Structure formats: structure tokens, C-alpha cells
Amino acid sequence: MPGEAVTLQLGPYAGSAGAHWWGLQAAALRRPAEAAELRSSALLRPAQAPGGREIHAPRLVALELKGGAGALRTGDAGAEAPVTWNGAVAAYLERGPGGASAAREEAASGSAAARGPAPAPSPLAAAQDVPSGSHVQLWSHHLNVQLHPKSLYVIRQYMHDGDCGCLEAFAQGEGLLQDPSCMEELEDRLHYFVEECDSLQGFQVLCDLHNGFSGVGAKVTELLCDEYSGKGILSWGLTPALSSVADSQRNAYRLMNTALGLVHLCAHSSLFCPLSLSGSLGLKPQPPVTFPYISYDASLSYHSSAILAAALDTLTVPYRLSSSQGSILHLAETLNFSGRKVAAAWASVPFPALHGSSLPDALCAHQDVPWKLLASCRERKGSSCFAQSVVLRGLGKDRPSSSSPGRQPRSPLHACESTERVLQRYLHTAFPGAFSTSHVLEQPCYTPAPYPQFFSPRLSRQGFLLDQAPTSSPAAVESIPVLAALQSAPVLHTLLYGLYKDLQKLNPRRCASFFSAGVEQDDFQEALHKLRTLAQCYETELEADGSEEEADSD
Numbered sequence: 001m002p003g004e005a006v007t008l009q010l011g012p013y014a015g016s017a018g019a020h021w022w023g024l025q026a027a028a029l030r031r032p033a034e035a036a037e038l039r040s041s042a043l044l045r046p047a048q049a050p051g052g053r054e055i056h057a058p059r060l061v062a063l064e065l066k067g068g069a070g071a072l073r074t075g076d077a078g079a080e081a082p083v084t085w086n087g088a089v090a091a092y093l094e095r096g097p098g099g100a101s102a103a104r105e106e107a108a109s110g111s112a113a114a115r116g117p118a119p120a121p122s123p124l125a126a127a128q129d130v131p132s133g134s135h136v137q138l139w140s141h142h143l144n145v146q147l148h149p150k151s152l153y154v155i156r157q158y159m160h161d162g163d164c165g166c167l168e169a170f171a172q173g174e175g176l177l178q179d180p181s182c183m184e185e186l187e188d189r190l191h192y193f194v195e196e197c198d199s200l201q202g203f204q205v206l207c208d209l210h211n212g213f214s215g216v217g218a219k220v221t222e223l224l225c226d227e228y229s230g231k232g233i234l235s236w237g238l239t240p241a242l243s244s245v246a247d248s249q250r251n252a253y254r255l256m257n258t259a260l261g262l263v264h265l266c267a268h269s270s271l272f273c274p275l276s277l278s279g280s281l282g283l284k285p286q287p288p289v290t291f292p293y294i295s296y297d298a299s300l301s302y303h304s305s306a307i308l309a310a311a312l313d314t315l316t317v318p319y320r321l322s323s324s325q326g327s328i329l330h331l332a333e334t335l336n337f338s339g340r341k342v343a344a345a346w347a348s349v350p351f352p353a354l355h356g357s358s359l360p361d362a363l364c365a366h367q368d369v370p371w372k373l374l375a376s377c378r379e380r381k382g383s384s385c386f387a388q389s390v391v392l393r394g395l396g397k398d399r400p401s402s403s404s405p406g407r408q409p410r411s412p413l414h415a416c417e418s419t420e421r422v423l424q425r426y427l428h429t430a431f432p433g434a435f436s437t438s439h440v441l442e443q444p445c446y447t448p449a450p451y452p453q454f455f456s457p458r459l460s461r462q463g464f465l466l467d468q469a470p471t472s473s474p475a476a477v478e479s480i481p482v483l484a485a486l487q488s489a490p491v492l493h494t495l496l497y498g499l500y501k502d503l504q505k506l507n508p509r510r511c512a513s514f515f516s517a518g519v520e521q522d523d524f525q526e527a528l529h530k531l532r533t534l535a536q537c538y539e540t541e542l543e544a545d546g547s548e549e550e551a552d553s554d
Contacts, residue, residue, distance in 0.1 A: 001039070001325065002042070002199070002201040002319055002325065002326065002327035002328075002330075003042075003197060003198055003199025003200055003201045003327075004041060004042060004043075004045075004059060004197040004198065004199065004200055004201065005042055005043055005059070005200075005201055005202055005203060005204055005232075005319070005328060006059050006060075006061070006190065006193045006194060006197070006200070006203050006204075007043060007058060007059060007060045007061075007203070007204040007205075007206065008060070008061050008062070008063070008203065008204070008205045008206065008207075008220060009060065009061070009062040009063070009206045010062075010063050010205065010206065010207040010208060010213045010216050010217050010220060011063070011064075011207060011208025011211060011213035011216070011238075012064065012065070012068050012138070012139065012160060012208065012301070013208050013210075013238050013239070013240050013301055013305060014206035014207055014208050014213070014236075014238050015062060015064060015068070015069075015139035016139040016142075016301045016302065016305035017206060017238055017275075017305040017308045017309050017312065018058075018060070018062070018139070018206050018309075019139040019140070019142050019143040019144075019305075020142065020305055020306045020308075020309030020310075020450075020451065021309040021312050021313055022058050022060075022143070022144075022145045023142070023143070023144050023145060023309075023450060023451060024309060024310065024313045024445060024446060024447070024451070025040070025043065025044065025056075025145075025313065026056070026144065026145050027446035027447070027448050027451075028443060028446050029044075029056060030446075031443070031446065036322060037321065037322060037323070037441050037442060037443050038317065038320045038321060038322060038441075038443065039320055039321070039322050040056055042201075042319065042320040043058065043059060043204075043320065044056040044057065044058060044059065045057055045058075045059045045148070045193075045196070047148075049146075055146060056145075057145065057146050057147060057148050057151075058145065058147065058148075058151065059193050059197075060147065060148070060151045060193075061150070061151060061153065061186070061189045061190060061193065062147070062151055062152050062153065063153050063155060063186075063213075063216060064152065064153070064154055064155065064160070065154070065155050065158045065159060065160040065166075065167060066154060066155070066156050066158065066159050066160060067159055067160040067161060068138065068154075068160030068161075069138065069139075069140045069152060069154065070137075070138040070140040070141060072140040072143070072147075072152065136300070136301075136302035138160075139301075139305075141302075142302060142450040144450055148193075150188075150189045150192045150193065151189075153185060153186065153189060155167075155176060155182070157176065158172070158212075166211075166212075167211060167212035167213065167216075168211055168212050168250070168253055168257075169212050169215070169253060169257065169513075169514050169517040169518075169519075170212060170214050170215040170218070170256065170257045170260040170261065170514075170517075170519060171215060171514075171517040171518030171519045172212040172215060172517050172518070173211075173212035173213055173214060173215025173216035173217070173218070173219070174215035174216070174218060174219050174518065175215070175517075175518055176215075176216060176219075177216060177219035177220065177223070178219070183223075186220070186223070187223070187227075194228075200228070200231060201231065201232060201319065201327045201328055201329070202228075202231040202232030202233055202234065202270070202327065202328035202329060203224050203228070203231065203232070203233050203234070203328075204234050204235075204236070204316070204328070205217060205220060205221055205224075205233065205234070205235040205236065205265070205269070206236050206238060207220075207235060207236065207237055207238065207261065207265065208237075208238055208239070209237040209238060209239050209257065209258045209261045209262065209274065209281075210239045210240070210243070210254045210257055210258055211254075211257060212257065213261075214237075214257045214258065214260060214261025214262075214264075214265075215257075215260070215261070217235070217237075217261055217264070217265050218260070218261060218264035218265060218268070221233060221235055221264070221265050221268035221269050222264070222268045224268070225268040225269075231328075231329070232270045232319075232327055232328030232329035232330075232331075232332055233268065233269040233270045233271075233328070234269065234270060234271050234273075234316075234328050234331070234332060235265045235266075235269040235271070235272045235273070236272075236273050236274075236275050236312070237258075237261060237262060237265060237272065237273070237274045237275065238275050238276060238305075238308065239258070239274070239275075239276035239278050239281065239376060240276070240278065240301055240304060241276065241277035241278050241288040241289070241298040241299075241304035242278065242288060242298045242299050243278070243285070248510075249510065249511065249513075251283065252506055252510065252511050252514070253511070253514055255281070255282065255283060255499070255502060255503060255506070256503065256506070256511065256514060256519075256524070258281050258499065259499055259500075259503055259527060259528070259531055260519070260524070260527050262274065262342075262496075262499075262531070263527045263530045263531055263534070264527075266341050266342055266534065267530075269341065270328065270329055270332035270333075270336065270341075271331070271332035271335060271336050271341060271342075271343055271486075272341055272342050272343070273315075273342070273343045273344070273345050273375075273486060274342070274344075274345075274375050274376060274495070275308055275311070275312070275345055275374055275375075276308075276374060276375070276376045277289040277298065277304045277307060277308065277374065278376045279376065279378075280376055280377065280378075280498075281376040281377070281495070281498075281499055282498050282499060282501075282502040283502045283505070286378070288304070289372050289373070289374065290372075291307070291349055291372060292352065292456075293350055293352065293455060293456040293458060293459055293465075294307065294349065294350075294454055294455060294456065295454050295455075295456065296452070296454045297454075302452060303452055303454060306451055306452050306454075307347075307349050308374065310347070310349050310445050310447075310480070310482055311345060311347040311349060311374060311482070311484050313445055313482075314347065314391045314393055314445065314482045314483075314484040315345060315347075315389075315391065315484050315485075315486055317391045317393070317439055317441060318330075318331045318389055318391070318437070318439060319331055321439065324439075331389060331486070334387055334389060334435065334437055335387050335388075335389065335486060335487075335488045336488070337387070337488075338386075338537060339533075339534075339537045340386065340488045340492075340537045340538060341534075342488075342492050342496065342534060342538075343486045343487060343488055343492075344373060344374075344375040344486070344487045344488075344489050344491055344492050344495070345373075345374040345375060345484065345485070345486055345487075346369075346371040346372065346373055346374065346484065346485045346487060347371055347372060347374055347482065347483070347484040347485075348369075348370050348371040348372070348482065348483040348484070349445075349480065349482055349484075350394075350445075350455075350459065350463045350480035350481055350482060351370070351392065351394070351395065351480075351481040351482055351483040352365075352366075352370055352465055353395060353464055353465065353481060354464060354465045354467075355460055355462070355464035355465065355466065356464075357464075358414075359392075359395055359413075359419050359422045359423070360410075360411060360413035360414045360416070360422055362395065363413060363422070363426050364410075364411055364413060368430075369430055369483075370483070371483055371484070371485065373491065375491065375492070375495055376495065377491065377494045377495035377498060378494060379491065384431060384434070384489065384490060384540075385431055385434045385487040385488060385489035385490070386434060386435070386487075386488045386489065386490075386538075387434060387435040387436070387487070387488045388427070388431065388434060388435070388436050388437070388485050388486065388487040388488070388489075389436075389437050389438075389485065389486045390423065390427060390436060390437070390438040390439075390483070390484070390485040391438070391439045391440075391441065391482075391483070391484055391485070392419075392423055392438070392439075392440050392441070392481070392482075392483045393440070393441035393442075393443055393444055393445060393481060393482050393483075394441070394442075394443065394444025394445060394462075394463065394479060394480065394481030394482060395419070395440075395481045396419070396442065412425060412429075413425060413426060419440045420438070420439075420440050423438045423440055424436070424438055444462065444463065444479040444480055444481050444482070445479060445480050445481075445482045446478065446479045447463075447477055447478060447479055447480055448476075448478060453476055453477065455477040455480075456469075457469045457470060457474040459474075459477050459480075460475075460477075461475050461476070461477060461478045461479075462477075462478065462479055462480075463477055463478075463479055463480030463481055464481070488538075489538065490538050490539070490540045491538075492535075492538040493535050493536075493538040493539050493540075496531060496532075496534050496535035496538070497532070497535040497539075499531060500528060500531045500532045500535060503528055503531070504528070508521060508524075
């Protein structure tokens, strides 16, 4: 079986998606019958809580800025008086006047408290009462699992929020890990988790693309590539659904951070996937991605990152399965041939299916695949792909078809003998000529608090469509079926070439302070060249015609 993976969270938005993701995995572990489909040991490490009860903590190194983890604390178990959260030891969030969270200074900066041996996770968890909606400002506010004391590393040179002292440029992030003390601290934490693995399969890197953490991600993936040659590195470049940037100069910073981070993360990873509900990574804003049965506030990281976490939890299934030999490296190799090291993510959250319907019924109800692109670019009609990894979960595997025995099947899908075969045949029809791998899970995506309840009243407790909305208050949605895919596809030409064209429009003189932070003009131009080369890897005749039309219109 493939072994364990170590995860790195780099930046506040990556932290928000990660906190939701760990919560989803913790919720699944409370259903042992279905949880057996996935190996919890792939991403989580077992430990003993006080009282002897077994708990699971992420095999995680999270980098955050001063003030970015709120009141989350680390250290030895006796350093803070813990309180009970769901029966496990947890630290608490301090509440100031009016119930606001007081951002105490974190006690996790590589201090001596984090250096001692700690067989069980120390109190690194959020409070039981999770604020709702706009009150959730930091990822620690909706973190409901315990972290190991080695997990959180606070970078004190920069502030999480404010008008000055922020990590806002790629070169600033790179510079942090050129500091020997910072690099030593990161390596120490990495080595701790790597050395306790029986068989390390690789790394997952969740990294903010839009700010200076893109530079941190560039150096982190370079370190992983150099030190752990032959191990899989799957990097996710995350961007909020809506940009908070108001002025044109900072918008230009966002664009350059994104491009430089994308090029460098791609170069040092086995596979790189941009992940966002934003309609565009470029200069022109586009409406964020919408989902028919979710009503979310795109301005809230708490909301948008929750949707991305459900996608992440599904997309990463291939190297977490109990019944499969697949690994991070295997997944990457199915998609990254011919220089195509960037993948696009698609997801249906939730997958629309009537309660009691079969998979053929659900698929035949839609003319096109009912998923949305999570790659911040315009979808084109007649989407195609070169290769894809698809996962369907939560629809049930025991009843692939609702056709009655002896009757003519209503469609070729209804004639398939298993749910796995239904999905394979559907993908073969929808994407002829593409190399498709697929997995079907009984386990849905569990969505208890602190996962936001932003679902349509048309959904049942299990996330299936009701014939009509209930007349009384709808019940909380406890789980949802999800369909998600990683694709090597021509749509990535639209994303990458569009980003390249927007960067060409920028006047470098107006961004002098960005370059003064440490990026050389020649290096930036080289990155632009690499971006265009990447775009060309996904070019088909249709995309080539589109590029010529765009050039003529400029």
C-alpha cells in the first residue's frame, strides 16, 4: 500500500481551506463503517489523548503570520489550562467585549515548548462555539481538530492584517526562507513528521497564490524537490473567491504573485492545480463560481474555502483509498505527461441527485456533466480533456440502476452491471479519446458544524434533492454526495495564456516597489516565457484560433 503524506499549509486562505478539510476528515472518522474505505493514516497520525482515547491529528506543517492564527496556542499540555471540546482536550478562544475574538500573540514560533517530544497532540484546537458567517475571520475560528505542537509555525517578521508590515510580494516570501533560522525551523518540523512515517509517499502543499506566500511556496516546493527526490509533490494554489484589493497597484501585485507562484510551484511539483471560486485570476474581474444548491457569501473565506475543502477531500481520494495501490506520484503521472504539469479542478458540490435515484438516472437528467470549473477562467462550450481522474462519492454502490428485470434498459448507462462501470461508460461517452480513471465511494462528504449550513432547503439531510422544499424549517444537511475531477484539459490554455496576456499589459515602472523587494526584471521576463510555454502545452486548434482572435482584438 502507498504510505503516508505530509501536508503543508502556507497562508491564511490555505489555512481556511485546510481547517475545513481536517474537519471533514474528522467527521468521517466518526462513521467507522464507511470510513474504512479511506486510509485515515494517509494524512492523519494517531495519538493518545488524556484518558487513553485514540485521536487523530493532521500530519501538518502550517506557516502563518503574526496574528493570523488568532488565539490558537501551542506548547506542552500543561502550558495552558485546556477545556473540553467533544470529549477531547482543546485550547480556548478568548472573547473580548461584544463576543469578538481577541487576537492573542501565538506561542508557536519554534520555541523550546515545541521542541520536546510529544507523543500526543498538544492543545492546538479551536473552541466549541464557532462564530457564524462574517464573524469567522481567521481559520483558527473554525478549526475543530487538534494539531501537534510541531504543526504551527508563526512567521513574526510580517503581520497578518493591517496597512503595513504585510507579506504582499513574491520576493518577500522567498526571502523568508533564505533566512537560515527560518529554513532550519521549517526543516526541523518537516523532518519530525517525515521520520515518523513508515513509508512516505509524498507531500501535499496548500499555498496562497495571490500574496507573498506564493514566494514561500516556491521555496518550500524547491526544498521538498531537492531533499525528497522521487516522492510525489501535489501542490494546490489557492485564491479567494473575491479580491479584497482596491487599488490598481496592489491588483498588479496580486497578478504578479499569482504568475510567479504558479510557474515556480509547477516547476518543483509533480502536479500543480490552481483552486479558486474566483471567476478570473486576471485584471478584469468576473463573477465568482455559483452552485445551484448552495447559497454562499463569496466575500467570506469561511464560505468559499468550505466548498474548496469538499472538492479537495474528494479529489485526493485516489491516493487515500484502502483498496488501491495508487499514490500521489501515480495520480500525477496520469495527468502530467507532455509537459502538462498543471491540472484543472472541477466539482459538483453537492452532486444533484433525487433521493432514491440511481446513478444512471442522475447522470441522464443532465445534458452536460453537472460540475463547475474551479480554475478561475471562463468555461468554453464543448469542453474536452486529454486525461482526467474522477471521483464520485455518496450515491451508493449497491444499486447502479433502477431498471426493472426483463425490461429494455432506458439507456446504455442503465445496462451497466455496477456503479463503477456506469461512471466509466459515462466518462468514455462525455470525453471520447480521453484517458480517464475513476473511483466510486459509498462514503459521502460529511458536513457537520463548523462546516457552514449554506445549502438549499431543497436538500435532504443526506444532501439529496427533495421533490419540493419543506414547508417547515429545513433540517441541517449532515452529508452530501460530491462529484469531482482533476483534468489535463485545453481550458488550461485559456487560464495560462490569459494570465500571460494580462501581465504583458502591466507597466513595470508602476510596479517598481514589487521589483525592489527582490525580483529581477530578467527573472520576471523568464517566468513570463515559462508561463507562455506552459499555456502552449494545452493548445489545440480551437485554442490557437482563439489566441489569434485575441491578438487581433488587442
